Amino acid sequence: MAELSHFLDGARVPGTSGRTADVFDPAAGSVRDTVPLASREEVEAAISSAQAAQPAWAAMNPQRRARVLLKFVELAHQNMDELARLLSSEHGKTIPDAKGDWQRGLEVVEFCAGAPHLLKGEHSTGVGTGIDVYSIRQPLGVVAAITPFNFPAMIPLWKIGPALAAGNAVVLKPSERDPSVPLRIAELFIEAGLPAGVLNVVNGDKDAVDTLLEDPRVEALGFVGSTPIAHYIYETAAKHGKRAQCFGGAKNHMIVMPDADLDQAADALIGAGYGSAGERCMAISVAVPVGEETADALVAKLKERIAGLTVGHSFDEKADFGPLVTPQAKQRVLDYIQIGVDEGAELAHDGRDLVVEGLEDGFFVGPVLFDRVTPDMRIYTEEIFGPVLSVVRAADYEEALRLPSEHEYGNGVAIFTRDGDTARDFTTRVDTGMVGVNVPIPVPIAYYTFGGWKASGFGDLNQHGPDAFRFYTKTKTVTQTWPTGIREGASFVIPTMS
Numbered sequence: 296m297a298e299l300s301h302f303l304d305g306a307r308v309p310g311t312s313g314r315t316a317d318v319f320d321p322a323a324g325s326v327r328d329t330v331p332l333a334s335r336e337e338v339e340a341a342i343s344s345a346q347a348a349q350p351a352w353a354a355m356n357p358q359r360r361a362r363v364l365l366k367f368v369e370l371a372h373q374n375m376d377e378l379a380r381l382l383s384s385e386h387g388k389t390i391p392d393a394k395g396d397w398q399r400g401l402e403v404v405e406f407c408a409g410a411p412h413l414l415k416g417e418h419s420t421g422v423g424t425g426i427d428v429y430s431i432r433q434p435l436g437v438v439a440a441i442t443p444f445n446f447p448a449m450i451p452l453w454k455i456g457p458a459l460a461a462g463n464a465v466v467l468k469p470s471e472r473d474p475s476v477p478l479r480i481a482e483l484f485i486e487a488g489l490p491a492g493v494l495n496v497v498n499g500d501k502d503a504v505d506t507l508l509e510d511p512r513v514e515a516l517g518f519v520g521s522t523p524i525a526h527y528i529y530e531t532a533a534k535h536g537k538r539a540q541c542f543g544g545a546k547n548h549m550i551v552m553p554d555a556d557l558d559q560a561a562d563a564l565i566g567a568g569y570g571s572a573g574e575r576c577m578a579i580s581v582a583v584p585v586g587e588e589t590a591d592a593l594v595a596k597l598k599e600r601i602a603g604l605t606v607g608h609s610f611d612e613k614a615d616f617g618p619l620v621t622p623q624a625k626q627r628v629l630d631y632i633q634i635g636v637d638e639g640a641e642l643a644h645d646g647r648d649l650v651v652e653g654l655e656d657g658f659f660v661g662p663v664l665f666d667r668v669t670p671d672m673r674i675y676t677e678e679i680f681g682p683v684l685s686v687v688r689a690a691d692y693e694e695a696l697r698l699p700s701e702h703e704y705g706n707g708v709a710i711f712t713r714d715g716d717t718a719r720d721f722t723t724r725v726d727t728g729m730v731g732v733n734v735p736i737p738v739p740i741a742y743y744t745f746g747g748w749k750a751s752g753f754g755d756l757n758q759h760g761p762d763a764f765r766f767y768t769k770t771k772t773v774t775q776t777w778p779t780g781i782r783e784g785a786s787f788v789i790p791t792m793s
């Protein structure tokens with residue numbers, strides 16, 4: 296067992312606060328490492344280092360900054376097997392899924408290599424006699440990223456990529472549950488040519504986050520995690536006059552229309568419901584078949600497929616999904632299953648008694664399927680974040696459309712149908728940020744933006760895509776005119792464009 300570190304000024308540094316948290320091997324169910332929890336002074340040192348490094352990084356032309364990003368992508372691909380294994384060993388997702396976690400992050404970094412184009416401003420010439428107006432995008436300075444455990448590569452990279460490309464320095468406070476991947480990211484950036492101090496990583500908990508929120512040198516915070524913390528960070532950042540984008544929890548529905556290909560829909564639900572043990576913000580946790588006939592047929596197909604699923608060690612090539620991240624995460628999911636039973640939902644498949652041979656202490660929960668769930672149940676209203684799929688039967692299309700639209704969360708939603716008119720009506724009217732048509736997990740690609748609505752997102756600019764460059768820059772607008780006006784003497788009347 297080792298004590299992990301922080302990453303400051305281009306190197307790993309041990310913690311000095313004397314406080315640590317356990318990092319688990321979720322498959323074995325044992326503690327594999329401890330992670331230091333930063334004190335206020337340690338976070339302040341990371342901010343000072345970032346502040347000192349930022350001006351030179353911002354002064355480097357954007358094409359050179361982009362080259363550092365592209366070199367980072369190349370190094371990550373060269374080391375992909377090791378990086379995916381590291382991620383999988385702390386998180387518990389399978390190796391192919393861990394590679395996907397990296398890949399979706401690297402795609403955003405690749406997109407950010409377009410910074411020279413994305414940072415272009417606007418220019419209007421001759422807006423008045425001899426007057427030009429143009430806008431330029433300038434970096435904010437030091438920005439902070441606070442990220443969740445469930446995508447330890449992808450989400451830090453969604454923040455770091457655009458922030459660095461735009462000329463900012465970043466202090467990353469990753470999840471204390473799987474901190475090794477973010478530390479490796481920082482190390483690889485140094486190898487790629489990033490100057491020391493431009494990206495620092497502080498491990499920690501609420502104390503570290505509060506320091507980032509309160510320190511006036513931090514200009515903006517990008518957060519991803521659960522809704523109560525997202526709301527807290529949004530609120531506190533605003534109180535301190537900081538820019539914030541805060542993405543929260545989810546309860547993603549998948550509508551299955553009677554005309555859908557039910558085999559395709561069932562396969563999609565199995566992957567999107569149980570992949571990564573349901574620990575994805577875009578996981579489908581609610582299936583909404585329309586009509587009793589569709590529901591009966593879909594539930595039968597789901598039960599058949601669930602019986603064939605393999606749960607095992609994340610390194611096991613045969614495993615469809617692995618363990619949950621911590622003993623607390625496992626207990627939380629078990630508690631919700633009991634709540635569902637007590638609330639009267641029909642437990643169509645119970646995964647609670649699953650035991651993985653040789654890994655009896657691992658944080659495994661098998662796939663769980665609830666049928667006849669109703670909108671007043673807590674297993675419907677609250678995010679479970681585990682391998683639990685609920686079936687809510689809808690009588691018709693309008694009822695199915697109302698369910699995700701009226702839910703507190705509004706991250707992702709999908710509809711499975713062969714009818715273009717239904718799909719078009721659904722995508723127009725549903726009150727949710729990201730929509731899939733026959734696509735169960737509609738995570739937008741890097742050059743579009745990612746963001747949920749309602750309790751799934753606070754702030755007004757999304758992650759990655761062009762929005763990220765708006766978030767990580769401030770616009771300066773210049774109005775200029777050249778000498779003739781001056782030659783004619785001072786004017787005491789407010790300039791107008793007439």
Ligand code: NAD
Nearest residue numbers: 441442443444469470501504520521524542543544545576
């Ligand atoms: P979490 O809210 O527990 O933690 C997220 C981050 O906040 C971590 O870095 C953590 O250290 C920090 N934190 C925790 N408690 C804090 C407190 N009291 N004050 C300040 N900071 C605190 O989330 P998690 O369990 O790591 O991640 C899972 C959650 O993230 C789920 O709700 C999931 O839906 C959500 N998520 C959302 C998206 C999205 O884009 N909407 C993406 C991934 C995950």
